[in-house]
Amino acid sequence: MAGHKGDRAEEVALFRFSVIAEAVSARLTPAERGLIVRQLAGRSWTTPEGTERSLSRVTIDRWIAAYRRDGLSGLRPVPRSDTGRSHLQQAAFLEEAARLRRQLPARSSVQIADAIFRAHGVKLSERTVRAHLARAGLSRKVLSGEPAKAFGRFEASRPNEIWIGDVLHGPFVPHPRVPGSKRAKLFLLVDDHSRLLVHGRFMTEENTRSGQDVLRSAIARRGVPDILYVDNGAPFANHQLARACAVLGIRLVHSRPYKPPLSGQ
DSSP, X not given: OHHHHHHHHHHHHHHHHHHHXXXXXXXXXXXXXXXXXXXXXXXXXXXTTSOEEOOOHHHHHHHHHHHHHHGGGGGSOOOOTTTTOOHHHHHHHHHHHHHHHHHOTTOOHHHHHHHHHHHHOOOOOHHHHHHHHXXXXXXXXXXXXXXXXXXXXXXXXXXXSEEEEEEEEEEEEEETTEEEEEEEEEEEEEETTTOOEEEEEEESOOSHHHHHHHHHHHHHHHXXXXXXXXXXXXXXXXXXXXXXXXXXXXXXXXXXXXXXXXXXX
């Protein structure tokens, strides 16, 4: 069995070298190597398992660096160092993955996993990192301003990861300073993990101050969320809210126009 495992590691290393062979020459300039890597990333490769797949430029660059540093042995698969790790330890590294994505939303799951490995010697699979970031509402699609629909399914994996805010129009009510009546506005903040109503309040004005008051009260009751997902209405699309979220470390995400957060209920 040991020999079989060794043969398997060697087979993987040889496959990886076959991918990068064109790009490892020390005579290549950085520009020339970059052009080759782009071409390699555009191909389809047959893996040792017999499946067809494409490879990212980040993966190819990592293999080139490993080969130039350690030769063929650098291309052998690294045994998973998270085997036997406690859930608490893994959660800490996944939280670091989330922090790295917030710092630079363009970072891919591969790059984040590689950064954690370089910093701690801990090998997290790309799939594990990608799944955790998606559950936390930190996919690159969401952070680029095109969030997936948050309602209709559970996105957050724990309380206070994602709060969803919206304003619903309520009944007409008397207003102390305006003749006749005005329609009340119901401000809601819901925790995406449990659908807990974090805070709700009827207001007579749908403006920046009302949105700020409701958020302030919600935080006083339940703590600070990681992400606040809201629409582009006046209570939520303003400098004051953006600044408050930045100070508190909340990632403010706006839904696309005509796609209010609570639609589809």
